[in-house]
Amino acid sequence: MFQALSNPNRLKIFLQLIDCCPPGTRWEPDSACCAFVGDLTRILEIVPSTVSHHMKALRQAGLIKMRRRGKKIECWVDPEAVAALGRFFNRPGQAPAHSPAGIQNRCNGAQTL
Amino acid sequence: MFQALSNPNRLKIFLQLIDCCPPGTRWEPDSACCAFVGDLTRILEIVPSTVSHHMKALRQAGLIKMRRRGKKIECWVDPEAVAALGRFFNRPGQAPAHSPAGIQNRCNGAQTL
DNA sequence: ATTAATATTCGACATATGTCGAACTATCTA
DNA sequence: TAGATAGTTCGACATATGTCGAATATTAAT
Numbered sequence: 001m002f003q004a005l006s007n008p009n010r011l012k013i014f015l016q017l018i019d020c021c022p023p024g025t026r027w028e029p030d031s032a033c034c035a036f037v038g039d040l041t042r043i044l045e046i047v048p049s050t051v052s053h054h055m056k057a058l059r060q061a062g063l064i065k066m067r068r069r070g071k072k073i074e075c076w077v078d079p080e081a082v083a084a085l086g087r088f089f090n091r092p093g094q095a096p097a098h099s100p101a102g103i104q105n106r107c108n109g110a111q112t113l
Numbered sequence: 114m115f116q117a118l119s120n121p122n123r124l125k126i127f128l129q130l131i132d133c134c135p136p137g138t139r140w141e142p143d144s145a146c147c148a149f150v151g152d153l154t155r156i157l158e159i160v161p162s163t164v165s166h167h168m169k170a171l172r173q174a175g176l177i178k179m180r181r182r183g184k185k186i187e188c189w190v191d192p193e194a195v196a197a198l199g200r201f202f203n204r205p206g207q208a209p210a211h212s213p214a215g216i217q218n219r220c221n222g223a224q225t226l
Numbered sequence: 227a228t229t230a231a232t233a234t235t236c237g238a239c240a241t242a243t244g245t246c247g248a249a250c251t252a253t254c255t256a
Numbered sequence: 257t258a259g260a261t262a263g264t265t266c267g268a269c270a271t272a273t274g275t276c277g278a279a280t281a282t283t284a285a286t
Binding site for chain 3: 149150151154161162164165166168169181183184185186
C-alpha cells in the first residue's frame with residue numbers, strides 16, 4: 001500500500017477519492033461518493049493510459065475499488081483499507097498526539113542529527 | 114513519507130523501530146527504545162552502506178530521528194510523525210473499522226472489477 | 227599515535243518505475 | 257450495423273531507485 005501511495009499522481013488520485021463515503025451516508029450510483037476514471041484524467045493532466053496504469057496499481061494494492069457503469073468506470077476508496085492503515089499507525093503502544101505533560105515522550109528531548 | 118515506506122527494507126527498519134517508546138515509559142539512553150544502525154544491518158542482511166542510505170531516506174522523510182552515542186548511532190521513530198499518519202487515515206469523515214450494522218458502508222455492496 | 231569499530235559518502239551498475247502513443251476492447255447511440 | 261465514447265493493454269524509452277564495494281570520517285581503546 002505504501003508503495004502504491006509513493007507516487008505523487010497516485011497519491012493525488014487517492015486523496016481525490018478518500019473524502020467519499022462519509023459515515024452515515026449511503027453510497028448511491030450517482031452520488032459524488034465516487035469518481036470516474038475520466039474525471040481523474042482531467043484533474044491530473046496526464047494521458048488516460050497512464051491514469052489507467054495508476055488505477056490498476058491502487059486497485060492491486062487494495063486501496064481502491066472499481067466497477068463498470070455503462071461506458072464509464074467508477075472508482076472509490078476501500079474504507080476497510082483506510083481503516084487498516086489507520087490502525088497501523090494508531091498502534092496500541094503509541095503515545096497519543098497530544099500526550100499529557102507528565103508522560104511526554106522522551107524521544108523528543110534528545111538532540112538529533 | 115509513503116515514498117520512504119515504499120521500500121521493503123526501509124519498511125522493515127521502520128517496523129523494527131516503531132514498537133519503541135510505549136506510552137508512560139521513559140526513553141533512556143540504554144533502553145530497548147531505540148536501535149543502533151549496526152543492529153539493523155544484521156537484521157536486514159544488507160551491507161552497512163545500504164542501511165545508511167535507507168536511514169537517511171527515513172530521516173529526511175521525517176519518520177525517524179538519530180543521534181550519535183559514542184561510536185554507534187542510535188535511532189528511533191519520531192512519535193509525532195506516526196501520530197500525523199494516524200490522523201491522516203483516521204479521517205473525521207471516515208467510517209470506523211467496525212461500523213454498526215445500520216450504517217454500514219454501501220461501497221462494499223457493489224460488485225467490483 | 228595506531229589500530230579497531232562504527233557509520234557515511236561516493237561512484238557504478240542493474241533493475242524498477244512513470245510516462246507516452248498506438249492499437250485494442252467494451253459499451254452506448256444513431 | 258456503424259460510429260462515438262471511455263478505458264485498457266502493450267511496447268518503447270528516459271529517469272529514478274536499490275544495491276554493492278571502496279574510500280572516507282569519527283570515536284574509542286590500546
